[in-house]
Amino acid sequence: MAMPSHPHYGVGILQPVAPVDPVPSGRRTLLAGWGRATPSSADLVDVTPDTLAAAVKDLPRRGGIARGLGRSYGDPAQNSGGHVLRLVPENERIVIDDRTCTVTTGAGVSIDDLLAIIVPRGYFVPVTPGTRFVTIGGAIASDIHGKNHHADGSFGDHVSSLRLMLADTTVVDIAPDRDPELFWATIGGMGLTGVIVDATFRLIPIETSRMSVETRRIGHLDEIMARMSESDATVRYSVAWIDLLATGRHLGRGVLTNAEHATADQLGPREAVDQLAYAGKQLVAVPPVVPAPGLINRLSVGAFNEVWYRKAPVVREGELQSIPTYFHPLDLVGAWNRVYGRNGLLQYQFVVPFGAEGVLRTVIERISASALPIFLTVLKRFGAGNPGHLSFPLGGWTLAIDVAANRAGLSELLRHLDALVLDAGGRHYLAKDFQTSPAAIRRGYPRLDEWLAIRGRVDPAGVWSSDLSRRLGLTPTTN
Template identity: 50%
Template sequence: MLTGWGRTSPTAATLCAVHDEADVVDAVGAATPERGILARGLGRSYGDSAQDAGGIVLDMTTMSGFTRDGSTLRAQAGASLDDVLRAIVPEGYFVPVTPGTRFVTVGGATAADIHGKNHHVEGSFGAHVRRMRVVTGTGEVVECAPGSDAFAATVGGMGLTGVITEAQVDLLPIATSRMRVDTERHADLDALMAAMTQGDHQYRYSVAWVDSLSPAGRGVLTRGDHASLADLPAGTDDPLAYDPRPRLGAPPWMPSGALNRASTRAFNEAWFRRAPRERRGEITSIPAFFHPLDGVRHWNRVYGPRGFLQYQFVVPDDASALVGLALQRLREAGAPSFLTVLKRFGPGHDAPLSFPMQGWTLAADIPARIPALRDVLDALDGEVIAAGGRHYLAKDSRMSAQTLSAGYPQLARWRAMRDALDPRGVFASDQARRLGLTLGSAP
């Protein structure tokens, strides 16, 4: 039984380990359109993106080799950013984009066209991919580069155009493995958003945590960049030392109500108070800055057996009021969220299913067990769409087909590109079935 990170909607598929590209070619060639085939990485998408009920799911994590040549990473699709970072940080390189967890694969990062704290400056993961190899629906291996239809449809294509087997990615040279971070506490949402609008361009990385239970929308803004050698205290042994270690593990079983308004309120209060009113130039580590939750193994279990979802949307700059409205609606619905994150995006990628666009993105983790949530989120979907925004497929576990097509005006173009790559219609996922993503596809 497979689920996404949110542990909702489990379905069964035949899991099949692949060790090289030839295995992938064989598996895709043998696949039939009835239930289809899909590649899966580390299962960090929140909803049903990496599930294919009744079909074949390729476990790509057994194809995890990679090499670095100068500032170019050549990685098999199943290589995790965790493994990559362990190898390249001590050599003075960093991945071009990292999400809030390093436990994602290169293939998944490309297929979901993930973004990170540097989106406003450096764009999404797909913008740093130079070439990739894709096994298409006919079992052919296609090597593609930016500019081609195969590339554009596969970046953000959620694995429905083919199986990515290998990618070449530009890396970022770094002088140290430390981060130089500025932290500011803001008492309300307006002040927080104003600070981001005014100052984000001065930082490579920027993200804000918002207290979802505070009516004012108070938050903590953390921004920074890789520290230079001069930033480190004198006598630092190894400026490129990198040692990410998980510290805690959530218990395998948690009661459904453990994460409630009271515990979330206590957490949010502590998190807000812990942050300094203003602190400049703090030196911290890569894991502490980028991947704080990776310090707790299986943190997704704290939401109990019913699981959780993450509601993430983006709206253009002129619809920034949607951020406050969404926070208000979720608060009124009694949805406790300890992880609510606000970020400004830069311009989007030209891939038709890529999520980011210039504007504001809000992401809130919410327990799935709250019944009022359905209607509240459906109504919010409508507001986001009316404002010209859209929702992130890698987080989605519940939106409607109408919400999808309204948010992605290039969907028809993507479907045409997809059909050309998969004329037999063998690539499928639970999410694609739920949203009619590949609808109109042959046969």
């Protein structure tokens, strides 16, 4: 049977998918993350805020975990042998408050759906990842970051309150000043403190729906990093795409794109006709090129990276781009994760603090010297982290590398990189992980025990359970 695919539910080719998932409540389903590398079976239960309590009471011994759109790369939204609860998006309950520039929305609503409503009203989300197919629940539970972390922080920094259903089905209304411990344990808590039912968070007012983008092709890593450091205070959005296959004097060459929300006076006559026009589903102007399945090898990826680098302008300033083109170009290629073949892909994302630039460089040299075919890699600068116990960002440099899973030599290389990252005071991103060890997480997240104690307070029996929580030992303590 042909498996229909939709960019919405990220269960890839493992099950039939559709915008409103047809799998009936209680049906055992094979679920995976975006990397498709470690699928497992669970009962997938669609819930609304009204049916959530009954579904929580009905959880088996193996427990349950919330799932958004399955855009985490690894296993945090899977629960082998247990239940997985998915909040149905209720777009009709989205409420914008123009006075406070905030929105209140159900946690099952996606950034995709939200943008279609808020952009024409003159707002943008405070933080967006590289795909708009994530839910607000998933954005908070992973405390996602965007290209503006150095300027605006991560998603959790903008949440003014949220309602959380606990394991005993109590719904608590928490905020940075109402049970701050539980609030910050939930920001980046990977769904393991409860199910976020809805949240209120700040929006960015915008004059237009266009981005004013500066693109710069840069021949070496050192120059890219120097430019990113210089523009911290003046540029809101910044990201560099790095060619990890380049070596020697081209090590870490790449393309830096900086952007701001365009103001009305920056628009040409054509765009000014409807300055807040937004069409999330539109094709991007220059579709990203991705090789066909089975063609991922050092040669093809090297050729791809070369073409991509050469086609970038040496410098281009003030180019107007749409929101999807600047923020979400990969969404055009719905199931690009399949390019990596049967074993799926992993994304290795880490952060090292400022001062550890030498370690970042060593990591890049080691990857560059390995025989692994690695596409463009994303480098960003983070500003200071927030009080979230398991929130990933900390002031420093983050690198995200996509690579086909199960490649010979990959585990050894990653173990080696883990040690470099951890010795430098860095850490790994739980939303991308499916191969790090409990010890690596413990070292990278020094407030883990504090978080475990809070989890023990609200979920002593460990009702909230996922493949990730079992794999990494994120199980509650009760004292």
